[in-house]
Amino acid sequence: MAVEEKSATVTVLKSTEIDMPRNEKLCFQWCRYNYGDGGKQNGHRFIYKKANGNLQPARGQARLPSVEIIHELVEKAKKAGWGYNGSLQEDNT
Numbered sequence: 228m229a230v231e232e233k234s235a236t237v238t239v240l241k242s243t244e245i246d247m248p249r250n251e252k253l254c255f256q257w258c259r260y261n262y263g264d265g266g267k268q269n270g271h272r273f274i275y276k277k278a279n280g281n282l283q284p285a286r287g288q289a290r291l292p293s294v295e296i297i298h299e300l301v302e303k304a305k306k307a308g309w310g311y312n313g314s315l316q317e318d319n320t
Contacts, residue, residue, distance in 0.1 A: 235260045240269070241312075243303040245296065250278035253289070255300035257312050269313060273300070 241257040254276055260268045273289040274282055291297055304310030 234263045237261070237272075241304070241307070241309040243300055243307060244276065245299060245303075247275070247292075251283075252276040253291075253296065253300065254282075255297075255304055257304070257309050271313060273297075 238259040238261065239256050240259060242254050243256075244252040244254040247253050252275070254274050256272050256274060258270060258272055260270060262268075273291060274284065275289055277283050301310055
């Protein structure tokens with residue numbers, strides 16, 4: 228079964244982070260995905276930030292060491308007012 232890949236640029240709309248070992252940060256972000264075909268979607272992602280401030284994309288995967296860290300990042304986002312963004316319905320705005 229062939230999977231169609233869409234290339235996208237990502238605009239970070241909101242972000243929160245926590246310190247991790249090796250001077251990295253784990254970020255939880257609310258983003259807009261801008262696809263090459265003109266489509267747009269909003270969504271959350273987890274991504275690491277290196278010590279030099281550069282993001283470390285890993286083909287859509289970020290190792291999440293514990294559920295507690297996930298909860299901590301989501302709670303920070305909720306307290307900042309954007310943790311409830313999104314829905315189960317397709318968002319093409």
